[in-house]
Amino acid sequence: EVQLVESGGGLVQPGGSLRLSCAASGFTFSSYAMNWVRQAPGKGLEWVSAISGTGISAYYADSVKGRFTISRDNSKNTLYLQMNSLRAEDTAVYYCAKKGGGMDVWGKGTTVTVSS
Amino acid sequence: DIVMTQSPDSLAVSLGERATINCKSSQSVLYSSNNKNYLAWYQQKPGQPPKLLIYWASTRESGVPDRFSGSGSGTDFTLTISSLQAEDVAVYYCQQYYNTSSYTFGQGTKLEIK
Numbered sequence: 001e002v003q004l005v006e007s008g009g010g011l012v013q014p015g016g017s018l019r020l021s022c023a024a025s026g027f028t029f030s031s032y033a034m035n036w037v038r039q040a041p042g043k044g045l046e047w048v049s050a051i052s053g054t055g056i057s058a059y060y061a062d063s064v065k066g067r068f069t070i071s072r073d074n075s076k077n078t079l080y081l082q083m084n085s086l087r088a089e090d091t092a093v094y095y096c097a098k099k100g101g102g103m104d105v106w107g108k109g110t111t112v113t114v115s116s
Numbered sequence: 117d118i119v120m121t122q123s124p125d126s127l128a129v130s131l132g133e134r135a136t137i138n139c140k141s142s143q144s145v146l147y148s149s150n151n152k153n154y155l156a157w158y159q160q161k162p163g164q165p166p167k168l169l170i171y172w173a174s175t176r177e178s179g180v181p182d183r184f185s186g187s188g189s190g191t192d193f194t195l196t197i198s199s200l201q202a203e204d205v206a207v208y209y210c211q212q213y214y215n216t217s218s219y220t221f222g223q224g225t226k227l228e229i230k
Contacts, residue, residue, distance in 0.1 A: 035219070037166075045158075045166060045209055047219040059217040062117075101171035102156030102213060108165055 002026035002105050004096050009110030016086050022079040022096030030074040033099040036081050038092035086114045118142050118212050122222035128230040135197040137225045139210035144190045154214035157195045159206045
């Protein structure tokens with residue numbers, strides 16, 4: 001079964017850091033680009049970051065550029081999102097998603113709350 | 117960045133009737149070399165992650181009921197539910213994946229039963 005499981009969310013103070021992980025199974029992880037998408041409470045979907053299958057190419061939304069870093073470990077079938085200098089507006093459910101034609105597999109999400 | 121604008125923001129349709137959601141992109145998402153529109157539609161129910169319904173603007177994802185269809189090209193796209201069922205109540209999003217450095221979603225359309 002194709003599956004993505006996020007972890008690493010939690011409560012963090014403004015200015016703090018957090019690293020999210022996404023464990024993949026059921027498909028050849030290294031063959032696919034991967035994404036992080038977030039959803040603030042009661043709001044719509046916001047694409048955050050993408051990384052190529054090899055990990056060579058990475059892309060970021062303007063709202064997180066310079067603060068977030070996407071990476072992957074293909075030997076561990078795991079995607080990461082390192083989040084630094086967190087702000088209240090980063091509070092959201094963070095989903096990882098596999099890119100096929102569109103984003104065809106999504107995890108259940110992990111919640112990040114930035115608050116003092 | 118490519119801006120995706122959906123209309124309407126919310127929609128109420130009677131059971132068994134047709135529901136139509138529109139999506140407009142600020143620039144074409146049609147890639148001329150392969151004649152594919154880099155446009156997807158998602159359904160999201162409360163407390164659940166999004167679910168891919170349609171990709172390449174009109175290709176139905178495996179397992180998606182055939183009452184869901186996508187159409188359009190270039191900058192104007194439509195998601196149609198031919199006969200609304202109770203389980204179709206959800207928020208629907210379009211998304212462009214033409215610009216690989218910045219995928220963007222529409223703001224969402226909330227679909228309810230009239």
